[in-house]
Amino acid sequence: MGRPKGRTAKPHQGKRRRSMLKIYGVGASPFVRKVRVALIEKNVPYEMKTVFPGDNSPEYRAISPLGKIPALADGDFTIPDSSVICAYIEKTHPEPPLYPSEPKQLARALWFEEYGDTALAEVLTLGVFFQRVARPLLRGEQPDMNVVNEAVNERAPVLFDYLQSQLGDAEFLVGNSLTIADIAVCTQFVNFAHGGYTVDSSRWPKLAAYVERILGRESFKQLIEEEKATLPPPA
Ligand SMILES: N[C@@H](CCC(=O)N[C@@H](CS)C(=O)NCC(=O)O)C(=O)O
Structure with missing residues (x-):
């Protein structure tokens, strides 16, 4: 049985395009680098937004309550902490896996x-x-x-x-x-x-x-x- 014609044509038509992931931080932070390496290994495009460690601005504290870098924005969703971010990326971009399944x-x-x-x-x-x-x-x-x-x-x-x-x-x-x-x-x-x-x-x-x-x-x-x-x- 063949696939119904037209089902796969223009699959994203009408859907909102996913915005690019944003990483808050600076490159010299080992925790920022950890996230960036995971993204590069998974071939996921991202953009950087410069934030220095200990940023006290209310805007950044709303994203990262401890003021630490990195934090991630995926559209409207934001989350801090490199370990949490890497775990999130693994779920949203599973290939190649960076966490063993066993x-x-x-x-x-x-x-x-x-x-x-x-x-x-x-x-x-x-x-x-x-x-x-x-x-x-x-x-x-x-x-x-x-x-x-x-x-x-x-x-x-x-x-x-x-x-x-x-x-x-x-x-x-x-x-x-x-x-x-x-x-x-x-x-x-x-x-x-x-x-x-x-x-x-x-x-x-x-x-x-x-x-x-x-x-x-x-x-x-x-x-x-x-x-x-x-x-x-x-x-
Ligand atoms: N557990 C955090 C640690 C992040 C962290 O300590 N980042 C440092 C920069 S390398 C920081 O922002 N320090 C500022 C502060 O502690 O106020 C993670 O994995 O993201």
């Missing part, structure tokens, strides 16, 4: 996302990038190198040991393809690099190769280039 793998992917957003963010982004790049740039202050050295020499090694042990010989942290785990973890390494550091490949060879591989993907690469053009060298 429950245990999904749980591990969400765990690494949490680990990236908290433990890695505190050390690689707050401990290094904030001190050496954001603080001089936004506040005109010198970095506290005690904080940086403690982050690099004492706090990061514990995190790198753990990540390398979890990675083993695998290409990705969970399963056989890129997931939110890789995006959330590796976005923090971009800020570490903007802050002047990379993973020591003689001490953590597998982790260093993994980070280099993920950051070499087209999605990360194009954002890193864009950010480098706007950021000063680390102080």
